Amino acid sequence: MADQGADHGTDVEKYDASASPGSAIVTADRVENPGFPPFRPRVSELDPKKDAANSRRVALMFGLSMFGSVAAIAAYIIFPITPGDTGSVRTNTFLLGIGLALGLFGIGFGAVHWAKALMDGHDLVELRHGTRGSDETREKAVEVFHLGNQESGWSRRKLIRNTLIGALVLFPLPGIVVFRDLAPAADPNDLLKHTIWKKGTRLTKDPSGTPILASEVTLGSVFHVIPDGINDLEDKLEQKAKAAVLLMRLKPEDLHVSKGRESWNYKGIVAYSKICTHVGCPVALYEQQTHHLLCPCHQSQFDITHEAEVIFGPAKRALPQLPITIDSEGYLVAQSDFHEPVGPSFWEREH
């Protein structure tokens, strides 16, 4: 149902103040609906030449769409993807995309221009109508349900009904059991609290896995470290995500070592977890003059001279330190696992 013309707009909104006593609606300063602006004919309605020109434009856009669709097919055939040549992938997808875009946008722009410039230009109001069905329809629906119940015996044959309900309830259960099993079998809490570092694990270079002599770590150096043997593990990446370590050498007098951690560094060589305590990005932007570590994700900064304490940014805890020493051959080894969980906070983390 559509009403035509500008004067109908105000009728729709007319409000009868006497109809709802006690509702305390202030009607005095109510904004009057201005209705539609007066009808103004468009150029294509006044000038047959303009009408023809607009008609040509719409046709041109539909024509461009046809051209684009054909060009997309042609480009796909003429510039095929050659295996091993990334340049051919780029040319192929680029031309195909241009053709498809022209094909689709041509239809859209043509249709909109047609509607705006050439179709009937009067403003319309379409009133909202009630969604309630007629009494006749409602009675008919009730009757259908009643008939269905009678014919199937749904409320009479209780055994069938109840076994069907039971079957429907049980059917999704295998899915729940199977999907629950996708979660780690072990207690995730335990997985988060421990890494594969343990007493005597050698520090090795990422990615080669070659052990590191303490003498190789010169002042100002930074080594990206993984635990020995991690490359042979099946779950290598999961373990690396927790066990990655950054190894740096500072002058021993530059380190401010707190009580209980005196033996955790080896002659100024310190190892810290590379996993940011904020949301777990790899923190590895080490400035060898300021001894600051920067996390590239959210700009948390850690001061290596003060046991990686946070000096800027959203991280709330210092990076966990890996206690290290050397073995009989002079290779750097861990004294133990980290003394606290690495990485971001989680619900069950105690401190």
Add this chain to the structure above:
Amino acid sequence: MIGLLATGGAYALFTTSATAQTSSQISSMVSDGQKLFAANCASCHGLNAQGTGVAPTLIGVGAASVDFQVGTGRMPAAASGPQAEKKPVQFTDAQIAALATYVASLGPGPAIPSSEYLQGNGDVAAGAELFRINCAMCHNVAGAGGALTEGKYALSLSGTSAKHIYEAMVTGPQNMPVFNELNITPADKANIISYLKYLDSHPSPGGLDLGNLGPVSEGLFVWIFALGSVVAITVWLTAKSN
């Protein structure tokens, strides 16, 4: 003693052509370098390169460090700031070589790399893996550079010469950490250089790379051009026709 050190330093500097050098040439390079040093570097680094309050000692930094810092125009520094900027080179190649020979004569340090590691013909895939692990966090995975703290930044490596890349790894200029020959072997450094040279010579397969800066430039592009065209189309859709 000085003669011995000078010979040793220069030997390290010219490992491939050391036999062609006579000791008199080397000692003249050392004395030329010393004069250049006294005139251009000593005000900050001290007359004997022992370092002062404003600049570190250069004893033991090696020829590679001098060749990098002076050869890229970072030294002599124009002004103090978060980091010494790259600028037009102030000395001729012969003067840089003399300065490097002189500083190398002061104490053992990294030598100028042998050309066999600078050819860019190494294993690109291995170099890329090492680059992602050791370098990409600062220099960006495509070598486009990135910001550090308090005004410092890691430079774009695009177009940097193989020799300067090698020297930067082995000496750790300014806030860049040192990657000595035992951490990343010379062959692996050659692989990393090969990867960077590969990036230089191969255009981005994905089309316009927008500086390879990742979400920053890509987000800005989408913000301006994609949202801009959505706004423009919306305005056009709702405007009345003439």
